[in-house]
Amino acid sequence: xxxxxxxxxxxxxxxxxxxxxxxxxxxxxxxxxxxxxxxxxxxxxxxxxxxxxxxxxxxxxxxxxxxxxxxxxxxxxxxxxxxxxxxxxxxxxxxxxxxxxxxxxxxxxxxxxxxxxxxxxxxxxxxxxxxxxxxxxxxxxxxxxxxxxxxxxxxxxxxxxxxxxxxxxxxxxxxxxxxxxxxxxxxxxxxxxxxxxxxxxxxxxxxxxxxxxxxxxxxxxxxxxxxxxxxxxxxxxxxxxxxxxxxxxxxxxxxxxxxxxxxxxxxxxxxxxxxxxxxxxxxxxxxxxxxxxxxxxxxxxxxxxxxxxxxxxxxxxxxxxxxxxxxxxxxxxxxxxxxxxxx
Numbered sequence: 293x294x295x296x297x298x299x300x301x302x303x304x305x306x307x308x309x310x311x312x313x314x315x316x317x318x319x320x321x322x323x324x325x326x327x328x329x330x331x332x333x334x335x336x337x338x339x340x341x342x343x344x345x346x347x348x349x350x351x352x353x354x355x356x357x358x359x360x361x362x363x364x365x366x367x368x369x370x371x372x373x374x375x376x377x378x379x380x381x382x383x384x385x386x387x388x389x390x391x392x393x394x395x396x397x398x399x400x401x402x403x404x405x406x407x408x409x410x411x412x413x414x415x416x417x418x419x420x421x422x423x424x425x426x427x428x429x430x431x432x433x434x435x436x437x438x439x440x441x442x443x444x445x446x447x448x449x450x451x452x453x454x455x456x457x458x459x460x461x462x463x464x465x466x467x468x469x470x471x472x473x474x475x476x477x478x479x480x481x482x483x484x485x486x487x488x489x490x491x492x493x494x495x496x497x498x499x500x501x502x503x504x505x506x507x508x509x510x511x512x513x514x515x516x517x518x519x520x521x522x523x524x525x526x527x528x529x530x531x532x533x534x535x536x537x538x539x540x541x542x543x544x545x546x547x548x549x550x551x552x553x554x555x556x557x558x559x560x561x562x563x564x565x566x567x568x569x570x571x572x573x574x575x576x577x578x579x580x581x582x583x584x585x586x587x588x589x590x591x592x593x594x595x596x597x598x599x600x601x602x603x604x605x606x607x608x609x610x611x612x613x614x615x616x617x618x619x620x621x622x623x624x625x626x627x628x629x630x631x632x633x634x635x
Contacts, residue, residue, distance in 0.1 A: 306343040313345075313598075314362045321397040324330065324348065324360050327399065330355075342409045342503045344468075344519055357384065357402040363391075363454035365599065366398045367521055367601075368446065371495070375520045378444045378495050382437055382516040395517065400473055405516035411508050414541065424552050426512030430538055431560040433514030442528055450495070453524025454557035454601065455590060459485065460554075463586075466593050467532070469604035471614070474593070474616035479623045481586045487579040489525040498522025500534025502541065529583030533591050535560055536620050543610055547619035585621065594614040 293599070328337055332352050340349040340369075346365035350358045361367065367386060375383035384402040391398050410430070416421050450544070455462070467478045471593050481488070499506075506515045539556055540549035565571045571580060595603045605613045626627045 299607060303339060303341060303343065307339060307348055310343065310345075310348050311541075314395075314397075316395050316397075320392075320397070322349075323392055323394060324397065328352065328358050331358075336400065340549050341412055344503075345596075346521065346558060348613055351404065356403050357404045357597075358389075359519060360392075360399045361396040361400070361521075363396055363398055365521060369402060370387065371523050372493050372520055374447050374450060375497075375523055378447065379440050379516075382440070382514070383520060384516070384518065387518075388583045394452035402418045405506045405518060407508045407513075407515040409503050409518075410505040410538070411505050413512075414502060414505055414570060416509075422552060424556075426507075427550070427552070429557065430507060430514055431535070431556050433562045434535065435560050435563035436567055437514060437517075438528075438531070439564065441496070442492055442568055442570075445492050445494050447495045447524075448493075448527050456468045456493075456499075456526050459489075460587075460591060462594060464493075465566075466589055470593055471607055473630050474621060475590075475618055476623065477591060479584055481582055481589065484579075484582050485586075487575075488527045488529075488583045491576070491579050491583060493525050494528045495523060496526040496531045498532050500537065502537050505534070505537070527583050527586075530587035530590070531621065532580070532584035533587040536588075536616070540619070542615065548614040549619070551595050588620045589616065592620065 307321070311317070316415070328350050329632055335353045335356075338351050340351055343349060347359050348359045349358075357434055364449060367388075369386065369388060372383070372386035376385055382405075384405055386402045389399040389401050460482075463478060467482065470478060497517050497520060500517065501517055504517050505519060506521045507513060508515055536547075539553040540547055542548075549574055565577075565603050571577045594601050595610055595613065596603050597603055605617075607614055
């Protein structure tokens with residue numbers, strides 16, 4: 293009972309924070325509630341347990357989601373449609389409904405992906421006892437999910453997004469401003485960027501974290517990913533940073549991997565190669581692993597800053613992101629970066 297009360301308080305605080313960040317009022321929140329209730333008068337309505345930073349999400353029955361987003365965080369329906377085409381039921385079908393006149397919030401409807409978030413499940417009492425069993429299936433499912441983008445790569449018509457258009461610029465900023473211990477990884481990616489860019493450019497989910505990974509709690513089976521707002525076309529492998537969120541989690545002592553993490557990592561790569569025989573070529577496999585490091589650098593080396601994503605993280609300001617870089621990157625190598633100025 294106590295845990296449920298705390299969860300409800302945290303949910304309420306999360307929703308209040310969203311309206312405060314968006315410069316909106318309690319009246320605007322009431323308008324959102326009235327909109328949903330008037331649209332679906334005979335269906336049960338409840339807020340999603342996990343709320344995003346850029347939106348408020350409401351569940352309508354067991355199969356529908358209504359989401360409110362400020363215009364600055366509005367969805368690109370070309371991207372959400374492409375996600376559905378590429379990943380099938382692993383991505384929600386998304387439709388624009390309206391824009392609320394007073395608040396300016398943009399309203400979307402989405403099909404509800406079955407299950408609960410991996411973040412919510414991981415916090416449950418039963419997770420530790422079942423972790424290896426569940427992550428075995430989840431790692432295999434995650435590999436199959438990623439393979440869909442390679443095998444259903446019909447997104448060449450999508451324009452490049454903010455990240456895809458600025459890979460070299462972002463990497464040079466990282467080389468100049470990240471703490472020195474991360475520079476060998478930046479240098480390795482920069483030197484071999486041509487290999488990464490030669491991989492298929494696929495529709496890539498922009499925020500693979502535990503809160504966006506949906507699973508079936510009875511089995512741990514991956515049912516889909518939510519929050520495709522930051523998705524864009526990028527070289528295959530960039531979103532492999534998401535595997536780390538399955539293998540461990542952030543703690544007060546830093547990012548901690550579970551005891552079977554390396555076994556699960558090997559299982560994942562074996563499964564990915566099974567779905568993608570192209571990875572049996574060492575040069576292709578090496579390029580995908582480089583793309584993985586590029587993804588780590590882009591998603592954890594650049595601060596979110598309310599969606600600005602244009603500032604390199606700082607040791608004393610972005611503690612969790614720096615701790616992820618420490619955990620996710622191979623920090624061996626040399627630090628002679630004079631050649632970067634020639635790029």
